[in-house]
Amino acid sequence: MLQCHVCQSDKVDCLWPVRDNPEYLVYSCQECGVKFLLPQPTDAFLRDLYSKSYYDAWGIEEYSGSVRDMKLSTFDLRLNLIKKYKKQGNILDVGCATGFFLEGASAAGFTPFGVEISDYSFNIAKGKFGEEALFQGILEDCPFAERSFDVITMSDLLEHVRNPHTVMEKVRALLKDDGIVMIMTPDTDSLTHWIMREKWVHYKIEHLFYFNKESIRLLADRHDFQVLCLDPARKTLNIAYFYHQFEIYRHWLLTPLIRLLHTLLPPKMLLSNFNVTIGEMVLLMQKNDHSGGKTK
Numbered sequence: 001m002l003q004c005h006v007c008q009s010d011k012v013d014c015l016w017p018v019r020d021n022p023e024y025l026v027y028s029c030q031e032c033g034v035k036f037l038l039p040q041p042t043d044a045f046l047r048d049l050y051s052k053s054y055y056d057a058w059g060i061e062e063y064s065g066s067v068r069d070m071k072l073s074t075f076d077l078r079l080n081l082i083k084k085y086k087k088q089g090n091i092l093d094v095g096c097a098t099g100f101f102l103e104g105a106s107a108a109g110f111t112p113f114g115v116e117i118s119d120y121s122f123n124i125a126k127g128k129f130g131e132e133a134l135f136q137g138i139l140e141d142c143p144f145a146e147r148s149f150d151v152i153t154m155s156d157l158l159e160h161v162r163n164p165h166t167v168m169e170k171v172r173a174l175l176k177d178d179g180i181v182m183i184m185t186p187d188t189d190s191l192t193h194w195i196m197r198e199k200w201v202h203y204k205i206e207h208l209f210y211f212n213k214e215s216i217r218l219l220a221d222r223h224d225f226q227v228l229c230l231d232p233a234r235k236t237l238n239i240a241y242f243y244h245q246f247e248i249y250r251h252w253l254l255t256p257l258i259r260l261l262h263t264l265l266p267p268k269m270l271l272s273n274f275n276v277t278i279g280e281m282v283l284l285m286q287k288n289d290h291s292g293g294k295t296k
């Protein structure tokens, strides 16, 4: 019988096929609200997908001009949130890609470590931070010492993993008792999901899990974490970026609206950055403290 991977309920509905890939279906759990993809693609399929071209499409190699500014500013938003709780120490970025976030964390005073599955990105990150600081593969297999990290970050990561429970177990093992975890992932309760429904940009083959606030809280709770904050994640973007996205992911109302803006606004305004929420959430959590005799 089909079961929810997060809460084990068997009250699961099939919602819709993934855009352009009807053999992959999105299911939804009635109990905890998590959505998930079945069947999960094979390892070989994902390995091919996460090749160099995957990162090219996201403009990771050629961080230049406005894209670089947008990324840096978005990472600053994340770092500033972390620094409210931790100002220094060992930071592990899971799914660190080419290490752009870790560069910022390192400049802010943290000691950077990373886990990355893609050959291409791993080699670039290794060149920046050294062999000792990087592990190529999935988090569950990494050899870093238990209780060695002050901060563990997972941006755009949890939706990609095959098993969120084994990831959370490993995070718990690697984290110091007073450490904090930051997770950023798409939120199926967001306004953009409500507008786009099955055309939501985050529904794609490599996204195996889709959380909302309820299901991610449940996941944290199951692994004995206390949620410190859970908010819509702001990103730094500009109109030129939206124009590009909505030409790829067409919407009956938003695509013509943004085309109109794109025609009317002067080029300088198209590239001016602003902070906006586009359907992701950010969560900070720490281990529950049982030292005071509190029972679980």
Ligand SMILES: [Zn+2]
Residues within 6 Å of the ligand: 004, 005, 006, 007, 008, 009, 029, 030, 031, 032, 033, 034
């Ligand atoms: Zn569930």
